[in-house]
Amino acid sequence: MKGKVFILTVLIGASIFFHGCWNMMDLEKKTFIMMMGIDALPEGQQDKIKVTLTMPVPRQLVGAEGGGGPRPETPQQILQSTGNTVYGTIRQITNRLSRQLYFEHMTAIVIGEEAAKGGLDRFLDVFQRNKDFLRMAKLYICEGKAEDVLKMETEMEPLVVTYINQIVHFNSSRSLRAINYSIGKVITELHETNGNSLVMRIRPEKKEAVVAGSAVIKNWKLVGWLSDRETRGILWMLKEINRISVETSIELQTPQKGLVVLDLVNFTNKTKAKIQDGMPVFYINMRGEARIVEKEERIIKKEENLERYEKPIEQAITKEINNALQKVQDEYRVDVVNFGEHLRKYHPDYWETVKEKWDLMFPHVKVVLNVDVKIRRQGIFK
Amino acid sequence: MNDKITTPQTIVLIITTLIGVWITTLPATLAEKSGPDSWLMVIIGGGISVLGAAIVTSTGRQFPEKTFIEYSVETLGVFGHLFNLGLIIYLVILTGMVVRIFGEVIKVFLLDRTPIEVIILTMLALCVYLTRHGIEPIARTAEVLLPILMLPVIIIYLMIILFNGDLSNFMPFLRLDFKEIIAGTKATVVSFLGFEVLLLFIPLMQNPHQSTYSSFVAILMVSILYLFVVVTVIAVLGIVETSLLIWPGISVLRMTETAGTVFPRMDVVILSLWSIAGFTTISPMLFASAFGISRILKAREFKSFIVPLVPVAYMIAMFPKDVLEARKAVEAVSNMGLFYIFVVPLLILTAHWIRRRVLNR
Numbered sequence: 001m002k003g004k005v006f007i008l009t010v011l012i013g014a015s016i017f018f019h020g021c022w023n024m025m026d027l028e029k030k031t032f033i034m035m036m037g038i039d040a041l042p043e044g045q046q047d048k049i050k051v052t053l054t055m056p057v058p059r060q061l062v063g064a065e066g067g068g069g070p071r072p073e074t075p076q077q078i079l080q081s082t083g084n085t086v087y088g089t090i091r092q093i094t095n096r097l098s099r100q101l102y103f104e105h106m107t108a109i110v111i112g113e114e115a116a117k118g119g120l121d122r123f124l125d126v127f128q129r130n131k132d133f134l135r136m137a138k139l140y141i142c143e144g145k146a147e148d149v150l151k152m153e154t155e156m157e158p159l160v161v162t163y164i165n166q167i168v169h170f171n172s173s174r175s176l177r178a179i180n181y182s183i184g185k186v187i188t189e190l191h192e193t194n195g196n197s198l199v200m201r202i203r204p205e206k207k208e209a210v211v212a213g214s215a216v217i218k219n220w221k222l223v224g225w226l227s228d229r230e231t232r233g234i235l236w237m238l239k240e241i242n243r244i245s246v247e248t249s250i251e252l253q254t255p256q257k258g259l260v261v262l263d264l265v266n267f268t269n270k271t272k273a274k275i276q277d278g279m280p281v282f283y284i285n286m287r288g289e290a291r292i293v294e295k296e297e298r299i300i301k302k303e304e305n306l307e308r309y310e311k312p313i314e315q316a317i318t319k320e321i322n323n324a325l326q327k328v329q330d331e332y333r334v335d336v337v338n339f340g341e342h343l344r345k346y347h348p349d350y351w352e353t354v355k356e357k358w359d360l361m362f363p364h365v366k367v368v369l370n371v372d373v374k375i376r377r378q379g380i381f382k
Numbered sequence: 383m384n385d386k387i388t389t390p391q392t393i394v395l396i397i398t399t400l401i402g403v404w405i406t407t408l409p410a411t412l413a414e415k416s417g418p419d420s421w422l423m424v425i426i427g428g429g430i431s432v433l434g435a436a437i438v439t440s441t442g443r444q445f446p447e448k449t450f451i452e453y454s455v456e457t458l459g460v461f462g463h464l465f466n467l468g469l470i471i472y473l474v475i476l477t478g479m480v481v482r483i484f485g486e487v488i489k490v491f492l493l494d495r496t497p498i499e500v501i502i503l504t505m506l507a508l509c510v511y512l513t514r515h516g517i518e519p520i521a522r523t524a525e526v527l528l529p530i531l532m533l534p535v536i537i538i539y540l541m542i543i544l545f546n547g548d549l550s551n552f553m554p555f556l557r558l559d560f561k562e563i564i565a566g567t568k569a570t571v572v573s574f575l576g577f578e579v580l581l582l583f584i585p586l587m588q589n590p591h592q593s594t595y596s597s598f599v600a601i602l603m604v605s606i607l608y609l610f611v612v613v614t615v616i617a618v619l620g621i622v623e624t625s626l627l628i629w630p631g632i633s634v635l636r637m638t639e640t641a642g643t644v645f646p647r648m649d650v651v652i653l654s655l656w657s658i659a660g661f662t663t664i665s666p667m668l669f670a671s672a673f674g675i676s677r678i679l680k681a682r683e684f685k686s687f688i689v690p691l692v693p694v695a696y697m698i699a700m701f702p703k704d705v706l707e708a709r710k711a712v713e714a715v716s717n718m719g720l721f722y723i724f725v726v727p728l729l730i731l732t733a734h735w736i737r738r739r740v741l742n743r
Contacts, residue, residue: 131491135637184637188623345418345553 031055031099034076034161037146038123039112041082049115049123051089052147053079053101056159075158078151086126103132108161109139109183110202112146116215116222120190128187135184138165140202141215141222148204155207164202167211176235177212177228195220198234198336218334226327233324236317237269237284237337261294262313264373273342275350281366282339286317291377306375314371321369329363339365387583389592391521395666396577396600398524401531401607402663403483404573406631406656407709408608409615411573413624416566418552420621421613423563427570428605434723435577435597441727442584443591444734450581451677454726457733465726466678469581472718473671474691476575477664478698479712481505484660486705487629491653502699506668506692508661513669514685517586520665531658532607538648539614542634547617572716573608574601576663578723579670582677628705632656668695 037052054076079097083089094101111123127133142149150160157163171178179198181189189197198214212228226234267288273280290313292306328336340358343351354361387395412420445453450469454462485501493501512520558566577597584590615634616624624630635649669684671691676684702708 131636135633182637188620191622191626192620345550348554348557 029099030102033101033103033106035108035150036106037110037150038115039146040114040118048082048084050082052150054150086123107137108165109137110142110146110149112142113144116141119220121220124187127183136182138168139183139186139199141199143203149202152204153207164209164211176232179214179231196334196336201225216332223332230324230327233320234337236321259296262290263293264288264290271342273347283368285370287372290373290375292379309375310373313373317371318369325367333363335362385516385518386586386588387517387521388588389596392587392596393600394524394528395521396597397603398528398662399576399666400574400604402659403480405611406629408573409612409624409630410627411569412566412612413616413621415569416558416562417621419558420616421609423566423570424609424612427567430571431574431601432598435601436594437727438580438723439594439597441731442593446590447585449585449677451674454730457730469722470671470674473667474694475698475715477667478695481664482699482708509665509668510688510692512665513688520669524662527658527662531655534651534655543614543617549617551617551620575716575719578719579666582670582674
């Protein structure tokens with residue numbers, strides 16, 4: 001009995017302390033890639049790409065005084081190489097590295113404007129095929145060159161990747177001006193619509209970046225941009241809005257001179273489609289609440305009639321949506337608002353007849369908007 | 383300790399045998415074959431599996447003391463020997479394929495530099511260790527491992543569907559033609575394969591008359607779990623993406639965000655459970671093969687047949703050259719399984735009835 005207990009203890013102890021480390025890899029032998037940028041090369045070498053990776057330099061991140069070598073103290077190091085394919089180029093970078101590349105913490109991928117214009121399909125495959133790449137990483141398309149984003153020297157956060165991902169995190173839920181799509185979501189969207197989607201837009205500046213607006217992908221290629229207001233117009237219509245409580249401000253010209261700023265919360269939308277004369281008409285019903293956050297009016301009233309702002313704000317939202325719709329319908333002619341998907345789901349018979357020519361039909365689709373906003377609060381001041 | 387299993391143990395044993403490698407691939411097969419109506423196919427497939435289990439167990443209950451090996455010969459004569467041989471071959475091939483798919487997932491997601499041969503052989507060795515001790519330890523292991531397996535799976539997938547699921551992915555509803563229904567149902571029934579071990583296990587039960595009841599409960603539980611997983615995966619990924627992925631059940635865990643901020647990288651949890659799922663599927667099958675052979679040869683002990691089976695199962699496992707070929711092979715083998723569930727027991731029942739009533743024997 002005693003012997004058995006002893007053996008059992010040894011076995012349990014062994015299984016706790018000696019479990020599978022046989023191909024152990026020291027942490028300092030690995031390079032944690034935080035971010036990847038993909039750029040097209042200039043004229044003459046169009047089919048080649050330039051891949052930029054950033055890795056953090058932990059010593060600089062901690063900010064230890066007295067440390068640091070002769071190099072300027074940036075908390076991140078840039079690795080670059082050119083090649084034909086994404087993974088092939090990464091492998092070339094390893095030729096110059098004393099460490100193993102490790103991608104499971106890469107949370108942002110930036111694709112340059114020129115590269116995106118040539119088509120996303122050739123870059124995205126590597127991220128869906130290999131399990132090393134996180135599908136929840138954010139995908140950005142950059143105005144200009146992707147490497148500028150990666151080489152940016154941010155002041156707010158030590159690492160560029162935390163900086164831009166945090167912008168998205170707050171922007172998508174607070175001001176609703178960026179479309180918070182991870183690379184997995186974009187890939188899913190592209191597969192479902194055969195190459196149409198929106199991707200977050202990023203614009204690098206010297207020390208900061210603007211993450212707002214979106215890039216329009218049509219047939220796997222970048223065809224243009226939507227501004228931040230237009231992106232919000234599209235976002236009102238997408239289903240995503242149902243899930244988060246949206247807080248966004250809207251400026252309003254009131255009958256009396258002066259602007260009023262309102263925060264919108266709890267927005268929900270319901271889309272219905274009806275087929276009239278062979279063409280679908282989309283009825284979008286939106287409801288939401290608003291609260292006043294700023295008023296330029298000089299008149300102070302004892303009893304404010306909040307309802308008088310409701311009509312104008314409804315009109316403002318309708319206008320914003322219509323602007324955005326006009327842009328995607330007339331200018332880009334690409335269905336990024338998932339109307340085709342809606343028809344596929346709820347009008348399957350009709351969809352079978354139109355799915356071949358949907359790209360041509362989409363610009364002529366009518367949308368009837370019905371926005372209903374209730375103003376519930378006016379802050380803590382009359 | 384008479385090497386017999388109780389009714390609850392039988393239920394648990396069947397559940398763990400059924401929940402195996404298919405749980406990760408079923409959503410892809412279904413999304414590809416029957417689109418938004420996949421969830422319906424799981425229900426229909428579960429129903430058909432219940433029917434199959436009813437056929438298998440009611441045949442077995444006619445001969446509560448005997449296994450398929452004996453009563454097939456008793457009723458069908460020479461053909462019985464053929465069917466017996468076929469059953470053993472089928473079980474060994476299925477064991478090999480299951481262990482291969484198990485190994486593929488481990489290699490792709492966890493141990494990408496370990497040779498797959500090592501993964502497969504370790505798993506087989508572990509199963510040999512367990513199966514040498516007979517049916518009761520296998521059932522007891524299943525009893526211990528089932529909650530460890532089920533609870534995390536349910537909790538993790540529940541979190542994913544609550545935060546990321548979009549049930550409109552199941553629209554349009556009921557737009558399948560007959561062919562697609564057949565294809566989808568077959569895909570589900572295939573993933574329920576494994577309960578044909580009951581052909582051999584009924585005399586090992588303490589109470590063989592409860593075998594039908596046990597298999598019903600087990601298949602019901604497994605259907606619910608499968609339904610839950612299929613609904614989660616398709617609700618999160620959509621039909622198109624699900625059908626494009628090879629292991630959507632695991633990939634879905636790698637791309638969800640909301641739940642991921644609380645517990646990032648939940649795929650690791652599922653992958654460690656994956657070994658349990660594989661282990662509890664492979665062991666009963668290996669045991670069934672060895673036990674069947676011992677009955678064919680009328681040997682007193684089954685233990686000596688387990689180790690010789692390992693190289694055979696290993697060779698079969700290594701035979702397909704890639705994952706897709708392995709999955710095709712599984713589909714081919716599964717036809718044989720359907721044959722042993724629906725056709726052979728009915729043949730035996732008819733022969734048995736004719737012998738008893740017509741020939742008065």
